[in-house]
Amino acid sequence: MKHRIRSLALALMACGAASSxxxxxxxxxxxxxxxxxxxxxxxxxxxxSRNVPNGPGHSREWDTLMDSKLGLQGDIxxxxxxxxxxxxxxxxxxxxxxxxxxxxxxxxxxxxxxxxVRVGRMAMPIYLVxxxxxxxxxxxxxxxxxxxxxxxxxxxxxxxxxxxxxxxxWAMTTxxxxxHSKFRNPDRGFFSANQxxxxxxxxxxxxxxxxxSITNAKMKVTSTIDPLLAAYRxxxxxxxxxxxxxxxxxxxxxxxxxxxxxxTPGDWLVMAELGKTHxxxxxxxxxQTLGYITIGYRLGSVTPYVTLARRDTSTANxxxxxxxxxxxxxxxxxAAGDVSQTRTSLGARWxxxxxxxxxxxxxxxxxxxxxxxxxxxxxxxxTRGGSYNLLSxxxxxxx
Amino acid sequence: MQSSAIRKLIIAxxxxxxxxxxxxxxxxxxxANNPVGNMSKDQIAQIFTGKAVAFxxxxxxxPIEQGPTSPTRSEFHVKVTGKDAAQLKAYxxxxxxxxxxxxxxxxxxxxxxxxxxSSDANAIGYLEKSQIDSSLKVILTP
Numbered sequence: 001m002k003h004r005i006r007s008l009a010l011a012l013m014a015c016g017a018a019s020s021x022x023x024x025x026x027x028x029x030x031x032x033x034x035x036x037x038x039x040x041x042x043x044x045x046x047x048x049s050r051n052v053p054n055g056p057g058h059s060r061e062w063d064t065l066m067d068s069k070l071g072l073q074g075d076i077x078x079x080x081x082x083x084x085x086x087x088x089x090x091x092x093x094x095x096x097x098x099x100x101x102x103x104x105x106x107x108x109x110x111x112x113x114x115x116x117v118r119v120g121r122m123a124m125p126i127y128l129v130x131x132x133x134x135x136x137x138x139x140x141x142x143x144x145x146x147x148x149x150x151x152x153x154x155x156x157x158x159x160x161x162x163x164x165x166x167x168x169x170w171a172m173t174t175x176x177x178x179x180h181s182k183f184r185n186p187d188r189g190f191f192s193a194n195q196x197x198x199x200x201x202x203x204x205x206x207x208x209x210x211x212x213s214i215t216n217a218k219m220k221v222t223s224t225i226d227p228l229l230a231a232y233r234x235x236x237x238x239x240x241x242x243x244x245x246x247x248x249x250x251x252x253x254x255x256x257x258x259x260x261x262x263x264t265p266g267d268w269l270v271m272a273e274l275g276k277t278h279x280x281x282x283x284x285x286x287x288q289t290l291g292y293i294t295i296g297y298r299l300g301s302v303t304p305y306v307t308l309a310r311r312d313t314s315t316a317n318x319x320x321x322x323x324x325x326x327x328x329x330x331x332x333x334x335a336a337g338d339v340s341q342t343r344t345s346l347g348a349r350w351x352x353x354x355x356x357x358x359x360x361x362x363x364x365x366x367x368x369x370x371x372x373x374x375x376x377x378x379x380x381x382x383t384r385g386g387s388y389n390l391l392s393x394x395x396x397x398x399x
Numbered sequence: 400m401q402s403s404a405i406r407k408l409i410i411a412x413x414x415x416x417x418x419x420x421x422x423x424x425x426x427x428x429x430x431a432n433n434p435v436g437n438m439s440k441d442q443i444a445q446i447f448t449g450k451a452v453a454f455x456x457x458x459x460x461x462p463i464e465q466g467p468t469s470p471t472r473s474e475f476h477v478k479v480t481g482k483d484a485a486q487l488k489a490y491x492x493x494x495x496x497x498x499x500x501x502x503x504x505x506x507x508x509x510x511x512x513x514x515x516x517s518s519d520a521n522a523i524g525y526l527e528k529s530q531i532d533s534s535l536k537v538i539l540t541p
Binding site for chain 1: 439441444445450451452453455459466481483484485486487489490492493495496497498499501
């Protein structure tokens with residue numbers, strides 16, 4: 001795999017060198033990167049911003065790999081209609097290694113002006129900034145709100161259709177997508193989303209951007225309660241098997257809806273999103289309500305901002321009289337899956353030179369009573385429902 | 400950023416109405432034979448940010464930019480898209496790295512802009528008011 005990626009990158013670069021003398025637009029190599037460091041005040045657990053096995057807190061005082069990355073993208077344009085894009089990003093992976101993942105590899109065909117189809121691997125467009133969330137330079141924050149963007153489903157293999165059309169004074173973009181996606185969790189194998197069907201509508205006018213999206217997928221996830229569910233299956237009563245079937249995230253139809261808003265008149269910056277996740281039956285983290293709002297104001301080359309974010313998760317845990325020796329453990333294991341939290345952030349972006357931005361962010365995270373807030377590597381001294389702070393710095397660049 | 404603000408201030412102080420011609424005036428242009436009429440700032444901003452792909456009459460619109468160091472380019476963006484160089488770079492980064500598209504083609508000089516726009520009925524570009532000739536049609540003076 002690593003060899004394939006390296007030869008691909010070399011081929012792309014050779015191609016770029018070969019065509020760089022021509023002034024047509026046949027090949028373009030671009031890239032982005034982030035050098036980041038994060039400190040957490042929670043010493044009894046690790047904060048993780050996404051799918052990595054450890055982070056700042058218990059494992060280390062400052063983590064410099066969790067949000068650092070280097071991305072390279074080659075765009076080949078054959079004519080007005082046909083183009084190909086390949087993107088690889090090296091970042092810290094599920095196995096603690098730092099190496100590239102092919103994050104995009106697709107063919108794009110523009111059948112009519114404004115109507116394009118893409119086939120191959122593409123970034124998942126579930127939420128407002130999902131499909132460029134790793135390109136730090138394109139984001140106002142140190143990193144995208146973990147409440148929305150902490151999951152590992154970054155790219156999918158499939159197809160999408162994009163249609164741009166005016167509606168009065170609004171520029172409308174409608175996107176429909178389908179495919180499947182999987183990623184490897186640090187300690188629970190592959191997580192997959194199959195039969196993904198989604199649509200997003202973006203309306204833009206002047207400084208306003210509105211986006212609504214809906215995505216449904218069949219989720220298959222190894223969850224923390226699976227060993228207990230196996231015991232229910234072994235108990236082999238019809239009620240216990242029903243519990244095992246019900247709580248297993250196995251081809252579980254899950255729907256994600258979101259509403260996003262962006263206001264970018266130049267000096268002010270407002271970004272807000274609301275998300276709701278719903279599963280067809282009760283399962284771990286069945287219902288999630290997510291939201292954040294960021295308000296920033298530009299002072300010359302510096303843009304300070306404040307963010308308020310909330311993640312609310314709930315799962316019914318009232319299994320009673322099914323397997324008396326297990327019911328209490330199952331209920332408390334389900335409750336332990338709660339990751340509800342409220343986060344307040346203060347940060348700033350400083351565009352101190354061309355194509356390079358410095359960012360810093362301070363987060364105060366309040367965990368709901370009983371919630372572990374997505375912290376991992378929890379030590380015996382860790383207390384649920386507490387609070388902790390994060391301090392982060394980053395340099396983002398594009399080329 | 401600051402020096403250009405100071406320069407504008409000096410120009411503003413030096414100019415007392417009579418010499419307003421000395422101040423740069425960007426105009427948005429299409430080929431003289433392009434049937435499109437006047438367009439609004441929002442419509443033009445949408446074309447130059449890839450959010451719209453056609454003129455109001457439905458014909459394909461191909462935006463053309465001047466190079467990154469061109470003062471006409473910064474003036475155009477400040478007045479029309481409302482973005483400074485860093486904001487524009489951040490905007491295109493999100494478009495490029497999400498695989499949604501590429502920024503407009505760039506030309507190296509006002510001369511090239513004049514040629515590129517006047518020879519293509521789908522093209523739309525911008526120039527200083529003093530740089531246009533009869534091969535071009537102004538559709539907005541922002």
